[in-house]
Amino acid sequence: MSEVQKKKYSDKEKNNIFDHEFMPHIDSMYNFAFRLTFDEDDAKDLVQDTYLKAYRFINSFEQGTNAKAWLFRILKNSFINEYRKKSKQPSKVDYQEVETYYNSDSVDYNITSDLRVDAVKDMLGDEISNALNSLAVDFRTVIILCDLEGFTYEEMAKILDIPIGTVRSRLHRARNLLKEKLHSYAKDMGYDADED
Numbered sequence: 001m002s003e004v005q006k007k008k009y010s011d012k013e014k015n016n017i018f019d020h021e022f023m024p025h026i027d028s029m030y031n032f033a034f035r036l037t038f039d040e041d042d043a044k045d046l047v048q049d050t051y052l053k054a055y056r057f058i059n060s061f062e063q064g065t066n067a068k069a070w071l072f073r074i075l076k077n078s079f080i081n082e083y084r085k086k087s088k089q090p091s092k093v094d095y096q097e098v099e100t101y102y103n104s105d106s107v108d109y110n111i112t113s114d115l116r117v118d119a120v121k122d123m124l125g126d127e128i129s130n131a132l133n134s135l136a137v138d139f140r141t142v143i144i145l146c147d148l149e150g151f152t153y154e155e156m157a158k159i160l161d162i163p164i165g166t167v168r169s170r171l172h173r174a175r176n177l178l179k180e181k182l183h184s185y186a187k188d189m190g191y192d193a194d195e196d
Helices: 011-037 040-056 067-087 095-103 115-120 126-134 137-148 153-160 164-188
Strands: none
Touching: 011 040, 011 067, 011 137, 040 067, 067 153, 126 137, 126 164, 137 153, 137 164, 153 164
16 A cells, blocks of 8 residues: 555544543653754643644544554644744834833742753753754754654654655764763763763
């Protein structure tokens, strides 16, 4: 079967697929969305949008195939589309909200906590999180999909809609960039960072 055939699922079948094949991946979907957006609300919106699209296009999903990869592809495409849309819009700042906050008595000018770092530090060390987050989105995405989510090269190629060779070269480059960023951290932690 070379092209995707649309199924005609009953409402009961759709709900069953959604509940048993899609919903078990919601935590992985949120983690991926958060690592792309660095914002809890944006990540939740992205996951919600992904699940809405998954249900809307459920007839394009072949039951019994890799639901997680199918959902990740929808999420990645939604993120890219939203990123493109936002990059074409000028930044918007609610100056009234900023002024009200800084004129209030509850301002603590010593607060420098980055919620993104706080949210992921239990999973990865701060230095590793910062290094991963500093990578360009294409490099960050392949590391997340391969090293954190465990997708195969073939699955990653489908999710990202790129050839397997590109997946391999992008992953190799991403790992080297991450290695460069973590070199001094490794030395500070007592590792012989000069060994290859």
